[in-house]
Amino acid sequence: MNRELANQVVAKLGLDGRPPGTLDGLSSLYRAWCENVPFDNVRKLIHLRSGEGGPLPGDDTEDFFTAWLQHGCGGTCWAGNGALHDLLRELGFDARRAVATMVAAPDLPPNHGSVVVEIDGTDYIVDASILHGTPLPMIVGQESTIDHPAWGVLGHWQDGAYSVRWRNFVTGGAGMECVFNSFGASRNEFAERHERTREWSPFNFGLTVNLVRGGARIGASWGRLYLMDSADEPAARDCDDDGRRRFLVEEVGMSQAIAEKLPADLPFTPPPATDG
Numbered sequence: 001m002n003r004e005l006a007n008q009v010v011a012k013l014g015l016d017g018r019p020p021g022t023l024d025g026l027s028s029l030y031r032a033w034c035e036n037v038p039f040d041n042v043r044k045l046i047h048l049r050s051g052e053g054g055p056l057p058g059d060d061t062e063d064f065f066t067a068w069l070q071h072g073c074g075g076t077c078w079a080g081n082g083a084l085h086d087l088l089r090e091l092g093f094d095a096r097r098a099v100a101t102m103v104a105a106p107d108l109p110p111n112h113g114s115v116v117v118e119i120d121g122t123d124y125i126v127d128a129s130i131l132h133g134t135p136l137p138m139i140v141g142q143e144s145t146i147d148h149p150a151w152g153v154l155g156h157w158q159d160g161a162y163s164v165r166w167r168n169f170v171t172g173g174a175g176m177e178c179v180f181n182s183f184g185a186s187r188n189e190f191a192e193r194h195e196r197t198r199e200w201s202p203f204n205f206g207l208t209v210n211l212v213r214g215g216a217r218i219g220a221s222w223g224r225l226y227l228m229d230s231a232d233e234p235a236a237r238d239c240d241d242d243g244r245r246r247f248l249v250e251e252v253g254m255s256q257a258i259a260e261k262l263p264a265d266l267p268f269t270p271p272p273a274t275d276g
Helices: 003-012 023-036 042-050 061-071 077-090 187-196 241-252
Strands: 094-102 112-119 122-125 136-138 144-146 153-158 161-167 175-185 209-213 216-221 224-228 235-238
Touching (some): 003 061, 003 077, 023 077, 023 112, 023 209, 077 094, 077 112, 077 187, 094 187, 112 175, 136 144, 136 153, 209 241, 216 241, 224 241
Antiparallel strands (some): 094 112, 112 122, 122 136, 144 153, 161 175, 209 216, 216 224, 224 235
16 A cells, blocks of 8 residues: 555544554544444445456455545455555554454354554454444453443453454344454455455345444444444334435445445345355
8 A cells, every 4th residue: 555545544534644653543543444434335236236357346455445535435344454454554553464253153164354453562453344443452361342332342262262242233233253263364365255255245235334423333234224322222224225325425425426326235145055
């Protein structure tokens, strides 16, 4: 990632210059990211329905940020966390790509990309999909919490692996575990894992969004729009395709041009069966 593009991103995030490579600097950048860069599958849906070849949108960091600067859209985990990692590295942070598993069902293989940053000997998770607002310290043998009703998380150790429990719209506000499997993944590994989602992913069917807005989170999942601002069940409302496009423009802050390209949701189908 080049310095000029990084400076444009920092400016649009609303930061007062490039943040220092300290925990305070990381915290200010990550908080700004959570409030301005959505986890979403808008460009991926457009790409898949078009039948175009080439890399999936956002797989290249410059492509990710160029689209965000122009249209306000982000990406799914491999794209968003890959871009966040590259931005952090260009800004001087000791960031590493991580591979994890969102435990949406038993016995799943690794299916999630994340980012870990080391500061003063402590690793901090800054995930561009979960969007937990504050870097989460990952300390051996200790639990870590971010106590916030809309995006609070619990980091804990189980069976020798670090796991983050978080509330999300996909489960209607219930908790889901994200188990970290490995650290230091290469760009090529992220790209390969991203490409595997072309055949099937839960984000290949309908609009999915997650974004922090002040003291709340807004989002979309399974054909509904959500607001989560307390420890209670998130408020949900049904909407049609036009309503989803208005949501992207008026609430998420995407451009009208990209919202108009959003295809209609498709019925969800389970993953293809595998041998063995």
